Each structure stands twice: as structure tokens, then as C-alpha cells.
Amino acid sequence: MSSISQDHDVRIVGLITAHQADLAAYINSLLPGDSSAADVLQRTNLVLWKKRDKFEIGTDFLAWGFSVARWEVKSFLKEQKRRSWLVVDEDLTRLVTDAAVEEAKEMPMSELRDALERCIAKLKPGEKELVTHRYYTDETLSDYAKNQGRPVTSLKTSLARIRSSLKRCIESIVLIESITEGGKE
Amino acid sequence: MRRVQLETRIQGLLDGTLPEDQVDALKSELSVSEEARRLYVQYARLHTALQFRSKEIQSLEKHSAKVTPFKKKLRKAPIRKLVAIAAAIALAGVPAVFLYGPKRPALAVFQTAPGTLYSLTHTSNFRFESDLLLDQGSRLTVTQGSVEIDFTSGVKSVLTAPSTILLKGAAHLYMDEGEAWFKVPEAARGFRVETDEQDIIDLGTVFGVRATAAENETHVIEGVVKVTSRAQSSAQEALSAGEARKTDASGNLVKIPYDPAGFLSALPSEIVRYEGALDVREGTRSLGKGGLSYTISRSVNTEPNVDGYIGELVLNENAEQVIQFSRPVDLYISAPGRDIFTPSNENSPIWNSIDDYGHFTCAAEAEVSLTDPNNEIRLEKLSPGRYRWEFLSENTAENRFASKQKWEIKLGHTDRFSISKGQESQARTALRIGVISPSKGK
Numbered sequence: 001m002s003s004i005s006q007d008h009d010v011r012i013v014g015l016i017t018a019h020q021a022d023l024a025a026y027i028n029s030l031l032p033g034d035s036s037a038a039d040v041l042q043r044t045n046l047v048l049w050k051k052r053d054k055f056e057i058g059t060d061f062l063a064w065g066f067s068v069a070r071w072e073v074k075s076f077l078k079e080q081k082r083r084s085w086l087v088v089d090e091d092l093t094r095l096v097t098d099a100a101v102e103e104a105k106e107m108p109m110s111e112l113r114d115a116l117e118r119c120i121a122k123l124k125p126g127e128k129e130l131v132t133h134r135y136y137t138d139e140t141l142s143d144y145a146k147n148q149g150r151p152v153t154s155l156k157t158s159l160a161r162i163r164s165s166l167k168r169c170i171e172s173i174v175l176i177e178s179i180t181e182g183g184k185e
Numbered sequence: 186m187r188r189v190q191l192e193t194r195i196q197g198l199l200d201g202t203l204p205e206d207q208v209d210a211l212k213s214e215l216s217v218s219e220e221a222r223r224l225y226v227q228y229a230r231l232h233t234a235l236q237f238r239s240k241e242i243q244s245l246e247k248h249s250a251k252v253t254p255f256k257k258k259l260r261k262a263p264i265r266k267l268v269a270i271a272a273a274i275a276l277a278g279v280p281a282v283f284l285y286g287p288k289r290p291a292l293a294v295f296q297t298a299p300g301t302l303y304s305l306t307h308t309s310n311f312r313f314e315s316d317l318l319l320d321q322g323s324r325l326t327v328t329q330g331s332v333e334i335d336f337t338s339g340v341k342s343v344l345t346a347p348s349t350i351l352l353k354g355a356a357h358l359y360m361d362e363g364e365a366w367f368k369v370p371e372a373a374r375g376f377r378v379e380t381d382e383q384d385i386i387d388l389g390t391v392f393g394v395r396a397t398a399a400e401n402e403t404h405v406i407e408g409v410v411k412v413t414s415r416a417q418s419s420a421q422e423a424l425s426a427g428e429a430r431k432t433d434a435s436g437n438l439v440k441i442p443y444d445p446a447g448f449l450s451a452l453p454s455e456i457v458r459y460e461g462a463l464d465v466r467e468g469t470r471s472l473g474k475g476g477l478s479y480t481i482s483r484s485v486n487t488e489p490n491v492d493g494y495i496g497e498l499v500l501n502e503n504a505e506q507v508i509q510f511s512r513p514v515d516l517y518i519s520a521p522g523r524d525i526f527t528p529s530n531e532n533s534p535i536w537n538s539i540d541d542y543g544h545f546t547c548a549a550e551a552e553v554s555l556t557d558p559n560n561e562i563r564l565e566k567l568s569p570g571r572y573r574w575e576f577l578s579e580n581t582a583e584n585r586f587a588s589k590q591k592w593e594i595k596l597g598h599t600d601r602f603s604i605s606k607g608q609e610s611q612a613r614t615a616l617r618i619g620v621i622s623p624s625k626g627k
Contacts, residue, residue, distance in 0.1 A: 029229035033201025099222040135239035140201035160196045
């Protein structure tokens with residue numbers, strides 16, 4: 001392998017690694033509530049790696065990654081003989097994809113995750129524990145509730161409330177930072 | 186749709202808990218409202234960020250624990266996490282150090298077939314973050330399904346449940362039990378597999394190893410393998426393609442039929458189906474190339490696998506048997522298709538007659554049905570998942586041979602089954618238990 005292609009490969013790996021959360025979020029948005037999303041992410045990773053020669057460094061990695069992910073979601077559903085209303089509706093998928101690309105560019109997942117960490121620190125211990133343990137596995141909330149021996153409705157309500165407050169907290173942090181940074185310029 | 190309602194439904198959809206009737210309304214909203222789509226994507230991103238955070242915490246906890254036991258349940262696809270990329274990179278010749286860490290790559294990476302259950306422990310020196318890496322001292326136990334292991338040396342192996350291996354070094358593996366297929370490239374010549382009874386050294390080849398408590402076997406599919414009996418080092422042979430040996434009780438290597446088809450050489454893309462008899466002896470077993478595992482934790486006053494007929498179970502008075510499956514299956518219980526212990530007087534054996542009764546249990550939601558054209562058995566549902574069974578034929582009836590009986594009980598979609606027989610129920614009950622996995626139901 002030449003040093004040029006090796007350098008290309010290393011940069012591709014860097015891009016795939018750096019955008020794991022963005023790709024995962026996009027796949028989650030196409031397969032909402034589906035515990036297979038993590039597996040589709042890995043299929044996407046493999047395809048991105050296999051097709052690495054087709055990607056030109058400097059061009060839009062996210063657009064390429066999302067198009068591969070979208071294709072992998074479709075082929076996964078086909079293999080599993082399953083349907084997803086969102087993926088079946090091409091127009092809606094396109095609209096959701098546009099929103100996903102826009103969001104990813106406006107707030108990279110690395111920033112979102114930094115802000116999330118600060119917001120989680122503000123939660124009560126019980127809330128923190130719930131929101132941490134709920135996501136330990138890829139299982140759906142119903143399966144999680146079943147395994148925890150808790151009614152799904154009570155978990156659903158608590159989680160919805162916590163996530164709404166986390167979302168507001170993240171938005172306020174990002175807003176404050178953008179104002180602060182704007183003031184520095 | 187109000188904002189609060191929209192947020193609740195979006196979260197419900199991402200959690201997989203949104204009722205069907207609300208999904209269409211949400212879809213309509215997403216189709217027409219840019220704000221709704223933005224909100225949807227934002228929650229999907231938050232959901233994902235929380236997933237990543239928890240996985241990282243889990244990984245840190247695992248790392249700080251040093252010795253790391255964990256169990257994965259019912260994986261739905263074979264390839265997980267960045268390890269797959271790491272493997273691809275290793276194969277492509279990019280320095281594995283890039284992902285594996287500063288010193289050296291892990292000795293092997295593995296991926297699982299759908300439905301695989303495994304546990305993994307490492308030594309305190311294990312310093313890799315990923316769940317799917319193996320290093321010296323890693324012990325992998327596959328209780329259901331199959332696993333493909335790619336060694337950095339280029340050796341590839343497919344392990345079928347139930348199997349346990351201990352990685353002793355880059356080119357040295359100890360197999361406590363199990364069934365494994367190995368492909369060793371020329372560059373990795375000398376790769377060594379040990380079992381309790383055999384020491385197998387590869388000389389550039391493809392071979393299969395089967396190690397059970399009863400027997401250890403080596404089957405050479407391509408090339409040459411050197412096999413040495415561990416009980417008797419003078420018992421040593423170089424086996425060529427098409428040859429197979431097991432070790433007998435004295436430690437000798439004994440020729441056995443060559444069975445290359447018995448080994449999986451690639452991971453199946455879906456859970457391997459099993460349809461057939463259930464081995465009803467106590468213990469944990471795996472069926473369908475590892476596709477189903479089950480445990481019989483209690484077997485009292487029973488005669489399992491009568492005369493070696495797998496699936497045949499005789500219940501004596503006060504008998505009890507308890508079976509737990511790793512996933513829901515369809516169980517079929519009927520009379521054996523042959524006459525068990527038929528004495529010379531054909532009129533004397535009365536099987537499954539009026540003195541036979543007891544209970545059985547299964548999952549509460551299991552679909553229990555009875556086919557009984559000759560009115561031979563009565564089933565009474567006592568509560569969800571609990572039934573009383575009783576045979577109806579007089580024990581004076583002629584030809585009450587098990588093989589003549591036509592009744593069949595089907596338990597659709599159950600992950601457990603226990604059967605007991607009453608204390609005063611003195612006649613012997615003969616059953617045949619068959620299973621279909623995965624369950625066709627639900």
C-alpha cells in the first residue's frame with residue numbers, strides 16, 4: 001500500500017470515527033424505536049470503509065455518510081422483510097434527511113454531547129441514574145421497563161420529562177455560548 | 186398538534202412506545218411541518234447522545250473493574266461497533282495501532298451471528314475498550330449461536346455454541362468444550378489448539394475440532410494437521426485432508442468418519458432453525474448449530490432419551506422435569522412413535538392410561554392447543570400457563586401401546602416448560618418432546 005493511499009485510509013477512519021454519533025443519530029431518526037439501529041450503524045461503517053476509495057477528502061463526508069446510511073437502512077429493512085413508514089415514504093425521508101444534515105452542521109454531536117454532560121450534572125441523582133441506565137443497552141423502552149420490573153407508562157413519563165428539560169438546557173447552553181463567542185469577535 | 190403533544194409523541198416514537206394509532210398523526214405532522222421535523226431530528230440526536238454516553242460509562246466501569254464479565258443478549262446482526270472497522274483496517278494493512286492503542290493490536294476480534302449469547306472475561310492486563318476484542322487470557326463462552334474470530338495473525342475461526350475457549354497466546358488457543366472450524370494461512374503455520382484430550386498443531390490448513398465431555402475429535406478439511414493425544418504423547422499422527430480422529434478412553438487416537446459438513450465455516454445471517462427432538466437429559470444444551478440453547482434444571486423420577494431415542498421421556502410417579510429455553514419455541518408433546526419396553530405379552534403394557542395425570546406449566550401467553558382424534562387425553566387450564574393433564578383410556582384397553590396413540594399437545598411460543606406427575610399416578614407415562622426454534626408464533 002502506498003503512503004498516499006494509507007494516508008487517505010487513515011483520514012477516512014478519522015472521519016468515520018468522528019461522525020459516529022451523527023451517523024447513529026441519523027439512523028435512529030430513520031429507524032425510530034428500533035433496537036437494530038446499532039447494527040445498521042455497523043453495516044454503514046463497513047460500507048463506508050469498503051467504498052473509501054470513492055470518497056474525496058475535502059468533500060462533504062456527512063452527506064456521503066448519510067446517503068450510505070439511508071441505503072443501509074433500506075436494505076436492512078428489506079432483508080428483515082420489515083417496513084418502516086418513514087423509510088417507505090421517500091418524500092418524508094428526504095425531508096427528515098435535510099433536517100438531519102442541517103442540524104448536524106449547525107451543532108456537531110461533539111458540541112451537543114459536551115453540553116449534554118453539563119446538563120446531566122444538573123439533574124437529581126435519581127433522574128441521572130434513570131437516564132444513564134435506560135441507555136445501557138439497545139433495547140426498547142418497553143423491553144427495558146419489563147427487565148426492570150417497572151410499568152412502562154411511569155418510565156415513559158419520567159424519561160420524557162427529563163429529556164425535555166435536557167433539551168432545553170442544551171439549547172440554552174449553546175445559545176449562551178454563541179452569544180459569548182459572538183461578543184468576543 | 187400542540188408542541189407538548191408533539192414532543193411527547195416524538196419521544197414515544199423514538200422509544201418505540203408510541204401507539205399505532207398515533208403514529209400516522211405524527212407522520213402527517215412531520216410531512217407538513219418543518220418545525221416538527223426539526224424537533225424530531227433534535228430528539229433523535231439527544232436520544233443518540235444519551236445512548237453514546239451510557240455506552241461510554243459502561244465501558245469505563247468495565248475497564249475499571251479489570252476483570253470483565255458481561256453477557257450480550259440476542260444480537261440481531263453479526264457486526265457491531267467500530268471493531269468491524271478495526272478488523273477491516275487490520276486486513277487492509279493500515280497500522281492497527283490507529284484504533285487499537287499505542288502499543289500493539291489485540292490478538293483477535295470477533296463478531297457474532299444473530300441471536301448469539303456469550304460471556305467474556307479478560308485478565309487484569311486487558312486494556313482495550315471494545316467489547317469484541319480478545320487478548321491473551323480472554324475467555325469466551327458462547328452459550329447460543331456462533332461467533333467468528335479473526336486473529337491478527339490471519340487465522341480465522343468459527344465457533345459454535347456451546348463452546349468455551351481461552352486465548353493463551355497469538356497462536357495458541359485452549360478449547361474447554363465446543364465445536365470450531367479453523368482456517369490457518371501459510372503465514373500462521375504452527376497455530377495450536379488444545380482440548381482436554383488432544384493437542385492439535387496446524388501445518389497450514391483448514392480443520393475442525395469438536396470437544397465434548399464425552400469425546401474430542403479433529404477433522405482435517407484441507408492440508409495437514411499434527412494431532413497428539415494429551416494422555417499418551419506417543420499417540421501422535423499427521424492427518425491429511427479427509428481424515429478424522431478421536432481420542433478413546435485409553436488415550437489412543439482412533440479413526441472416525443470424516444464429517445466436514447458438521448462445522449460451520451461462516452456465520453449464518455439469521456438464527457439457525459431447529460426442528461426436531463429435544464434431548465431431555467438434565468443440563469444445558471444447544472441445538473440447530475447453536476441457534477437455541479436450553480437448560481433442564483430438574484429431572485426427577487424420569488427416564489430421559491429412552492434406549493438412546495432422543496426426545497423420549499418416561500415419567501414415573503411423582504416425576505418432575507423443568508426446562509428453560511433461551512428464546513420462545515414451539516413445543517410438541519405426543520406419545521412416542523414406537524413401543525417402549527414392549528414385553529412379550531402384547532396386552533399387558535398400558536401406557537398413558539387412566540392412572541396417569543399431572544400438571545404442566547408454560548409461559549402464560551403461550552398458545553396451548555390439543556389434537557386428540559381418539560379422545561385419549563384431557564387438558565384442563567387451571568390458570569394462565571398452568572394446566573392439568575390426564576389420560577382417559579381404561580388401562581384394560583387393548584393395544585394401549587404408545588405408538589398407537591394419536592394425541593398431540595402443542596405449546597406455541599413458550600420459553601419454559603415443566604411437567605410433573607401426581608404422587609398416586611402409578612402408571613408410566615411415555616412422551617416424545619419435539620421443538621421448533623425459533624417459534625413460528627408471534
